Amino acid sequence: MIKISPSVLxxxxxxxxxxxxxxxxxxxxxxxxxxxxxxFVPNISFGMPVVKSVRxxxxxxxxxxxxxxxxxxYIEAFAEAxxxxxxxxxEAxxxxxxxxxxIHSCGKKTCLTIKPKTPAEDVFDYxxxxxxxxxxxxxPGFGGQKFMNEVLPKVTAIRERANALGMPLDIEIDGGxxxxxxxxxxxxxxxxxxxxxxxxxxPDKGARLKELRECANN
Numbered sequence: 001m002i003k004i005s006p007s008v009l010x011x012x013x014x015x016x017x018x019x020x021x022x023x024x025x026x027x028x029x030x031x032x033x034x035x036x037x038x039x040f041v042p043n044i045s046f047g048m049p050v051v052k053s054v055r056x057x058x059x060x061x062x063x064x065x066x067x068x069x070x071x072x073x074y075i076e077a078f079a080e081a082x083x084x085x086x087x088x089x090x091e092a093x094x095x096x097x098x099x100x101x102x103i104h105s106c107g108k109k110t111c112l113t114i115k116p117k118t119p120a121e122d123v124f125d126y127x128x129x130x131x132x133x134x135x136x137x138x139x140p141g142f143g144g145q146k147f148m149n150e151v152l153p154k155v156t157a158i159r160e161r162a163n164a165l166g167m168p169l170d171i172e173i174d175g176g177x178x179x180x181x182x183x184x185x186x187x188x189x190x191x192x193x194x195x196x197x198x199x200x201x202x203p204d205k206g207a208r209l210k211e212l213r214e215c216a217n218n
Contacts, residue, residue: 003029026206030061041141055082079106087111138175147176159189
């Protein structure tokens with residue numbers, strides 16, 4: 001079963017509540033919240049207050065992607081704000097195993113994330129502590145970038161490793177996902193697709209969500 005996680009980073013924030021309700025009505029699987037600090041990545045997006053506000057208007061799973069320096073410092077705050085899944089980067093300067101344990105201790109699901117140039121092998125030792133692994137298919141920090149096909153073998157390698165361990169691991173891919181690239185990602189082994197522009201630029205976001213899901217499942 002393919003899951004879609006629309007990224008609100010590309011939404012019009014003046015009507016974010018309406019867009020989320022539209023996606024809820026279309027039965028989105030989750031919502032992807034990109035948190036950027038201007039340090040780990042060059043852009044700044046939003047933090048706990050937006051997560052908390054989104055939590056108030058939806059029961060949908062909140063898939064929070066921390067693109068921040070030393071994320072272990074903020075795990076508890078994002079858990080309290082209402083995140084259901086908390087993801088962080090292997091490259092961000094926190095003790096990986098300890099941070100995964102901290103997320104689980106807050107009663108939340110874990111998502112270990114790697115940039116396009118980071119080897120798939122960097123997550124292998126931590127897979128048994130992961131509920132999900134996110135492979136970035138663009139450089140993190142900005143929306144609307146072109147999909148990088150060269151990351152697909154990493155998705156496959158992580159899926160094969162998880163299968164060898166007998167793990168029903170969710171593998172998420174983020175960046176440049178659209179009606180053309182979604183089937184490629186699924187074929188490589190991804191089952192959670194983060195989609196930004198392709199959904200939020202559509203006049204009918206619910207219809208586009210359905211179209212993307214059907215495209216990915218075929």
